[in-house]
Amino acid sequence: MTAYLLKRLAIALATLLLASMVVFAVLEILPGDPARLMLGLNASADQVELLRNQMGLNAPLAWRYLHWAGGLLSLDFGRSYTYSVPVIDLVRERLAVSLPLALIALALSTIIAIPVGLFSASRRGRAGDTISMGAAQLGVAVPNFWFALMLIYVFAVWLRLVPAGGFSGWSAGIWPALKSLLLPAVALALPQAAILARVTRSALIEVLNEDYIRTARAKGLPYRAVLWRHALRNAMIPVLTILGLQFAFLLAGTIIIENVFYLPGLGRLVFQAITQRDLIVVESVVMLLVAAVIAVNLLVDLSYAVVDPRLRSRQ
Amino acid sequence: MSLLDIENLSLTIGDTPILKGMELSVASGEVMGLVGESGSGKSMTALTVMQLLPHAARATGRVTFDGIDILAATEDQMCALRGDDIGMVFQEPMTALNPVKTIGEQVAEGIRWHTKASRAEAEDRARKMLDRVGLPEAKFPMSRYPHELSGGQRQRVVIAIACALKPKLLIADEPTTALDVVLQAQILDLLRDLVAESRMGLLLISHDLAVVTEMADRITILRRGEVMEAGDTARTLSEQLHPYTRQLAQASMHVPARARPHGIETGRPLLQVEGVTRDYPGRRTSLFKRAPGIRAVDDVSLSMAPGQSVALVGRSGCGKSTLARMILALDRPTSGTISFRGETITGKSEAELKPARRDMQVVFQDPYGSFDPRQKVEKLVAEPLHVLEKKPTRAERREMVAHALHEVGLGISDMDKYPHEFSGGQRQRLSIARAIITRPKLVVADEPVSALDVSIRAQILDLFAELNQKLGIAYLFITHDLTVARAITDEVLVMHDGKIVERGKTSEVLDHPQSEAARALVTAAPDLHRAIARRMQEQG
Numbered sequence: 001m002t003a004y005l006l007k008r009l010a011i012a013l014a015t016l017l018l019a020s021m022v023v024f025a026v027l028e029i030l031p032g033d034p035a036r037l038m039l040g041l042n043a044s045a046d047q048v049e050l051l052r053n054q055m056g057l058n059a060p061l062a063w064r065y066l067h068w069a070g071g072l073l074s075l076d077f078g079r080s081y082t083y084s085v086p087v088i089d090l091v092r093e094r095l096a097v098s099l100p101l102a103l104i105a106l107a108l109s110t111i112i113a114i115p116v117g118l119f120s121a122s123r124r125g126r127a128g129d130t131i132s133m134g135a136a137q138l139g140v141a142v143p144n145f146w147f148a149l150m151l152i153y154v155f156a157v158w159l160r161l162v163p164a165g166g167f168s169g170w171s172a173g174i175w176p177a178l179k180s181l182l183l184p185a186v187a188l189a190l191p192q193a194a195i196l197a198r199v200t201r202s203a204l205i206e207v208l209n210e211d212y213i214r215t216a217r218a219k220g221l222p223y224r225a226v227l228w229r230h231a232l233r234n235a236m237i238p239v240l241t242i243l244g245l246q247f248a249f250l251l252a253g254t255i256i257i258e259n260v261f262y263l264p265g266l267g268r269l270v271f272q273a274i275t276q277r278d279l280i281v282v283e284s285v286v287m288l289l290v291a292a293v294i295a296v297n298l299l300v301d302l303s304y305a306v307v308d309p310r311l312r313s314r315q
Numbered sequence: 316m317s318l319l320d321i322e323n324l325s326l327t328i329g330d331t332p333i334l335k336g337m338e339l340s341v342a343s344g345e346v347m348g349l350v351g352e353s354g355s356g357k358s359m360t361a362l363t364v365m366q367l368l369p370h371a372a373r374a375t376g377r378v379t380f381d382g383i384d385i386l387a388a389t390e391d392q393m394c395a396l397r398g399d400d401i402g403m404v405f406q407e408p409m410t411a412l413n414p415v416k417t418i419g420e421q422v423a424e425g426i427r428w429h430t431k432a433s434r435a436e437a438e439d440r441a442r443k444m445l446d447r448v449g450l451p452e453a454k455f456p457m458s459r460y461p462h463e464l465s466g467g468q469r470q471r472v473v474i475a476i477a478c479a480l481k482p483k484l485l486i487a488d489e490p491t492t493a494l495d496v497v498l499q500a501q502i503l504d505l506l507r508d509l510v511a512e513s514r515m516g517l518l519l520i521s522h523d524l525a526v527v528t529e530m531a532d533r534i535t536i537l538r539r540g541e542v543m544e545a546g547d548t549a550r551t552l553s554e555q556l557h558p559y560t561r562q563l564a565q566a567s568m569h570v571p572a573r574a575r576p577h578g579i580e581t582g583r584p585l586l587q588v589e590g591v592t593r594d595y596p597g598r599r600t601s602l603f604k605r606a607p608g609i610r611a612v613d614d615v616s617l618s619m620a621p622g623q624s625v626a627l628v629g630r631s632g633c634g635k636s637t638l639a640r641m642i643l644a645l646d647r648p649t650s651g652t653i654s655f656r657g658e659t660i661t662g663k664s665e666a667e668l669k670p671a672r673r674d675m676q677v678v679f680q681d682p683y684g685s686f687d688p689r690q691k692v693e694k695l696v697a698e699p700l701h702v703l704e705k706k707p708t709r710a711e712r713r714e715m716v717a718h719a720l721h722e723v724g725l726g727i728s729d730m731d732k733y734p735h736e737f738s739g740g741q742r743q744r745l746s747i748a749r750a751i752i753t754r755p756k757l758v759v760a761d762e763p764v765s766a767l768d769v770s771i772r773a774q775i776l777d778l779f780a781e782l783n784q785k786l787g788i789a790y791l792f793i794t795h796d797l798t799v800a801r802a803i804t805d806e807v808l809v810m811h812d813g814k815i816v817e818r819g820k821t822s823e824v825l826d827h828p829q830s831e832a833a834r835a836l837v838t839a840a841p842d843l844h845r846a847i848a849r850r851m852q853e854q855g
Contacts, residue, residue, distance in 0.1 A: 211410040219425035220398030
């Protein structure tokens with residue numbers, strides 16, 4: 001187990017290092033001079049040169065990489081060109097929206113998907129299976145912004161249960177903040193749940209054909225107990241893999257939903273930073289996301305070992 | 316009245332009739348042997364009693380267990396019976412246990428479920444049961460996972476699960492078919508003891524007449540869902556009144572007619588293995604430590620002449636498959652050399668091995684697992700042709716496949732079918748066709764008939780013998796089944812713990828084994844003649 005853990009950790013760190021180099025290099029290659037952008041079109045070449053020196057843009061590439069990477073380690077991401085505030089503050093503000101949103105959406109998706117998957121798999125080929133998998137198909141196919149609009153129409157405009165958009169901030173209390181995240185989380189969760197339910201179903205169907213399911217039945221366990229106690233855990237590996245991928249997506253791939261609901265999330269920050277060539281912000285957020293994805297993958301790898309004892313004893 | 320009574324049971328799955336007017340009974344303390352070939356409905360009989368049939372199955376007739384009408388019982392009633400009054404052991408121990416739960420959990424689970432005992436009580440009983448089936452605490456703590464146990468040990472766990480609550484009836488469906496003969500003898504002994512201890516009824520399902528004869532008081536012979544003959548084991552098998560009983564008995568002792576091997580002494584050997592050793596590094600226990608390595612094959616030397624048929628026998632895990640893999644150049648020896656047709660094949664690159672690959676082919680045990688289910692027979696059988704010097708045209712390829720199919724007794728029309736359209740025996744014919752399509756000099760066959768029914772097995776052995784005569788192919792049979800070795804090989808090598816401990820003419824080694832390993836194999840091997848004689852003697 002220790003060997004497995006150490007190996008995964010080493011792989012994660014190496015990936016992070018490599019990713020940081022790639023992110024840095026790509027943004028170096030991209031056209032557009034941040035100093036010129038900041039100073040506007042009317043600035044003279046001398047002024048631009050001065051600012052470039054100030055920003056350290058004229059230093060050698062390796063030095064700049066080390067400086068940047070060292071900053072990352074101490075959570076010093078530099079200052080945003082456009083907002084003129086430390087990037088870390090920007091990111092922290094946006095994460096306060098995006099992270100809870102992602103977690104709520106992920107939790108909702110899991111809570112919906114696993115029971116639906118179990119239900120479908122245990123009624124394979126029968127009406128219940130056909131109906132729930134049809135619904136899942138619909139969930140995958142319907143764009144989430146359309147779904148978001150329907151949610152706003154029903155729950156915000158018609159029933160007036162939650163706000164139609166905007167984010168009140170956590171300082172105004174947890175409940176109002178949660179309320180404004182609820183609809184976007186549902187809109188994000190449903191397509192994810194649809195995918196996850198299908199994965200759960202097919203993983204379960206495979207497991208249900210295994211001999212040990214028959215052994216468990218021969219012990220006298222009712223079908224439902226066999227499903228929950230024996231089948232589900234064995235079907236978890238593909239489900240965990242998909243969950244990990246979904247979390248990474250939910251953290252930053254939510255720009256459309258953020259726009260629909262006027263949420264100040266990470267997705268919008270990246271989008272704005274890219275259009276304004278605020279490279280420091282882009283670099284930082286991308287690195288942050290890379291780190292998050294790697295961390296989630298590490299977590300998924302470790303959860304494999306928790307689920308499956310055979311992985312613990314392998315290298 | 317008996318413990319279990321099956322009267323006029325008919326079963327259909329969808330539109331396919333499985334059982335027709337089946338009759339069978341098991342009394343307390345009695346062993347009933349249910350014998351038949353695959354597809355005869357043996358397993359479905361067991362699953363009917365357990366009510367674990369597929370959804371589309373419809374059963375009519377009467378099944379009474381301990382006064383309970385099984386066919387009319389509700390699912391709740393059945394759950395109360397299963398695992399408590401009726402236990403069941405299955406064929407494939409490698410997959411019968413849940414890989415993510417400890418053996419302790421899995422044995423205790425049924426106990427807790429049925430007796431509502433506390434976790435500690437259930438675990439205590441589970442521990443005692445594991446001790447009883449020969450898995451003592453010191454070596455097999457409850458926290459072991461199935462993958463840490465061997466096949467035989469896993470089957471003991473399955474038996475512990477089935478017998479944990481002292482069932483009145485135990486159904487064992489091919490409980491030893493996947494095990495080597497020595498393990499088989501141990502598991503059969505265990506079952507026999509458990510029956511004697513608690514006057515449990517045992518319904519023993521097997522395709523192996525010798526095993527059933529050794530175990531069963533009475534026997535029921537099933538064919539295509541119908542009972543052919545039933546009665547006292549010794550009498551039924553010694554008189555062999557029913558033609559099908561006779562056919563089964565003969566098939567299980569079948570020895571193919573083979574002319575004496577020709578020209579063995581002449582010329583250079585086809586295969587020469589010299590001082591071959593294969594080490595596997597131990598598992599890494601932490602970053603810096605490794606468990607001691609395993610020497611799977613230890614300084615083995617052997618030689619085979621062209622056209623010779625040799626058996627490599629030994630128990631599971633003795634290294635025989637590793638040795639075979641090295642001979643086939645699928646694995647590299649740690650030391651030693653292997654030469655084939657006078658050329659060294661160890662350490663050669665894949666490209667250099669191509670000519671050798673043409674001349675050596677392999678037949679695997681599992682005719683189900685060794686074919687891609689999505690490809691047609693033509694493509695599957697033609698697979699080895701890529702090692703030919705010149706790529707055959709499509710027409711040539713079809714011609715060669717047709718010829719190979721013809722040689723193994725299949726038709727040309729079979730070329731466009733998929734593997735699932737064939738029976739187990741036919742699929743093994745397909746693997747043989749695939750092996751001989753390049754006209755090899757050597758075929759390595761790893762347990763080629765152990766997954767087959769006796770009559771099919773007799774046919775496949777005949778086919779091997781015929782091809783040996785006709786095409787002069789040399790065989791290396793890897794098997795733990797001595798009847799196969801006896802039936803079809805000239806020479807036998809006995810392997811134990813990676814070493815070859817005995818070698819000689821097949822009949823000599825099997826009749827007068829010298830080494831302990833060979834003796835263990837010979838004594839454990841079920842033998843129909845011997846079993847009948849013993850039964851007759853016991854009954855006077």
